[in-house]
Amino acid sequence: xxxxxxxxxxxxxxxxxxxxxxxxxxxxxxxxxxxxxxxxxxxxxxxxxxxxxxxxxxxxxxxxxxxxxxxxxxxxxxxxxxxxxxxxxxxxxxxxxxxxxxxxxxxxxxxxxxxxxxxxxxxxxxxx
Numbered sequence: 574x575x576x577x578x579x580x581x582x583x584x585x586x587x588x589x590x591x592x593x594x595x596x597x598x599x600x601x602x603x604x605x606x607x608x609x610x611x612x613x614x615x616x617x618x619x620x621x622x623x624x625x626x627x628x629x630x631x632x633x634x635x636x637x638x639x640x641x642x643x644x645x646x647x648x649x650x651x652x653x654x655x656x657x658x659x660x661x662x663x664x665x666x667x668x669x670x671x672x673x674x675x676x677x678x679x680x681x682x683x684x685x686x687x688x689x690x691x692x693x694x695x696x697x698x699x700x701x
Contacts, residue, residue, distance in 0.1 A: 615698060617674055617697045617698055618645075618672075619637065619642055619643065619644035619645070619672070619673050620646075620647060620671070620672045621633060621634065621637070621644050621645070621646050621647070621669050621670070622646075622647050622648075622669060622670045622671075623646055623648050623649070623650075623668055623669050624648065624649060624650040624668050625648055625650045626650070629668070629669060629681040629682075630668055630669040632685075633669045633671060633681040633684050634646065634669075636681075640697070649668065662677065663677045663679075664677075665679070665680065667680055668680070669681055671683075671684055673696045673697065674696070676696075678696065
């Protein structure tokens with residue numbers, strides 16, 4: 574099954590004003606404030622923003638993998654612009670920052686709490 578993304582035209586104009594080419598546009602759609610519609614709503618879109626030296630990032634990825642969750646990792650270690658955008662979107666300077674279907678769920682501690690309470694499975698569309 575193919576999953577498609579739709580991006581509103583005004584966001585394309587924003588991307589052009591930020592000097593982003595179209596290949597970067599899909600990868601950074603959440604980071605740049607683009608709201609994408611996943612056509613297959615059964616597949617959760619999980620994006621995690623990390624730094625390569627961050628132990629909490631590693632813990633978050635391990636937790637997601639233990640639950641068999643596919644995710645996109647965006648390493649912001651050496652990209653100041655990406656770091657600023659993550660802060661703007663999440664309101665936090667720390668990493669990891671995790672988004673599920675475009676919604677910020679916080680960092681590793683937040684993810685762990687969501688998992689312990691069963692809310693993570695709900696956000697992922699799983700019924701236990």
